[in-house]
Amino acid sequence: MPEGDTVWRLAERLDEALAGAPLTRCDLRVPRLATVDLTGRSVLEVVPRGKHLLTRIEGSLTLHSHLRMDGAWKIYAPAERWRGGPAHQIRAILGTAGHTAVGYRLPVLDLLRTADEPRVVGHLGPDLLGPDWDPAEALRRLLADPGRPLGEALLDQRNLAGIGNVYKSEVCFLLGASPWLPVGRLPDPERAPALARKLLEANKRRPVRTTTPSGYRPRPFEGSGGARPDRRLWVYGRAGRPCPRCGTPVRTADQGPATEERITYWCPACQPAP
Structure with missing residues (x-):
C-alpha cells in the first residue's frame, strides 16, 4: 500500500x-x-x-x-x-x-x-503532510491506548494519517524501540510523530525513498563504495541481512490484528524486546 x-x-x-x-x-x-x-x-x-x-x-x-x-x-x-x-x-x-x-x-x-x-x-488523525498538522493531537491519539504495540499504533490511520509499513518499521528503528513495545512505555513519545513527519517531509519530493542519512557510509561488513539502493533504508526489506548499525541480522514477523497483519522489520539488538 x-x-x-x-x-x-x-x-x-x-x-x-x-x-x-x-x-x-x-x-x-x-x-x-x-x-x-x-x-x-x-x-x-x-x-x-x-x-x-x-x-x-x-x-x-x-x-x-x-x-x-x-x-x-x-x-x-x-x-x-x-x-x-x-x-x-x-x-x-x-x-x-x-x-x-x-x-x-x-x-x-x-x-x-x-x-x-x-x-x-473525517476519521483520520492529523495528516503528517497536511497544512493542518497538529503534533499535540497526534501524540494524544497515539497514547490514547497506552498498552497497544508501538508498530500497530503508528500504522493506525486514526492516529497519524500517512504512515505505511515502510515508515512504521523505519520509525521504530530510529526510535530504538521494538515494534511490540507498548506505546505508553515509549521514552519521550513526542519524538515518534515528530520523526514520522520529518521522514515523510524529506521524501515527499524524492523519486526514491531514503531514511538513512545523506552521505551514509556502511560498516565494514557491508562492503565499501558509495550509497547503493539497499542502503537507503535502515531495516525495511532487509530480512536476514545485517543491521547497518550493529550487524545483527534483521528479523521479520507479522504484526497486527487477525486478517490485518502486516510484516514488520526490526533489529533485535538495536530494538530490544519489551
Missing part, C-alpha cells in the same frame, strides 16, 4: 495535469457511478488526505479514491499509449484537452459533495 509521501506526490501530479481545465471526458466504471457524466465541469484541485485522494470538481463535488494495495492513477498525454494495465482494470477516466488521468484497479471510488468529505476522511 503506498505511503503518504507517495500519495502526496501523486496528488501533486494529478493537480498539475487536471486542475483549472474543463473535463472533455469522464468515464467512471463502477456500477453506482456508471451514469455520472462530469464533462464540461472544471477540476478545481486534487488534494491528498493521508492515503486518500480528493479530486474537487466544479459544482461542489469531490471524486474520492484510495489506492490500497493495487490501485494506480496514470497520467497520459493526448497521443500517448495507455500502459497501466488491461482495459477491464480501468475504473475511472478523467480527461482534459492536455492530459488524461486513468485510474486502474481502484478499490475505492466515490462521488460526493465536497461538504461531505468528512464522511470519508
Whole structure:
C-alpha cells in the first residue's frame, strides 16, 4: 500500500495535469457511478488526505479514491499509449484537452459533495503532510491506548494519517524501540510523530525513498563504495541481512490484528524486546 509521501506526490501530479481545465471526458466504471457524466465541469484541485485522494470538481463535488494495495492513477498525454494495465482494470477516466488521468484497479471510488468529505476522511488523525498538522493531537491519539504495540499504533490511520509499513518499521528503528513495545512505555513519545513527519517531509519530493542519512557510509561488513539502493533504508526489506548499525541480522514477523497483519522489520539488538 503506498505511503503518504507517495500519495502526496501523486496528488501533486494529478493537480498539475487536471486542475483549472474543463473535463472533455469522464468515464467512471463502477456500477453506482456508471451514469455520472462530469464533462464540461472544471477540476478545481486534487488534494491528498493521508492515503486518500480528493479530486474537487466544479459544482461542489469531490471524486474520492484510495489506492490500497493495487490501485494506480496514470497520467497520459493526448497521443500517448495507455500502459497501466488491461482495459477491464480501468475504473475511472478523467480527461482534459492536455492530459488524461486513468485510474486502474481502484478499490475505492466515490462521488460526493465536497461538504461531505468528512464522511470519508473525517476519521483520520492529523495528516503528517497536511497544512493542518497538529503534533499535540497526534501524540494524544497515539497514547490514547497506552498498552497497544508501538508498530500497530503508528500504522493506525486514526492516529497519524500517512504512515505505511515502510515508515512504521523505519520509525521504530530510529526510535530504538521494538515494534511490540507498548506505546505508553515509549521514552519521550513526542519524538515518534515528530520523526514520522520529518521522514515523510524529506521524501515527499524524492523519486526514491531514503531514511538513512545523506552521505551514509556502511560498516565494514557491508562492503565499501558509495550509497547503493539497499542502503537507503535502515531495516525495511532487509530480512536476514545485517543491521547497518550493529550487524545483527534483521528479523521479520507479522504484526497486527487477525486478517490485518502486516510484516514488520526490526533489529533485535538495536530494538530490544519489551
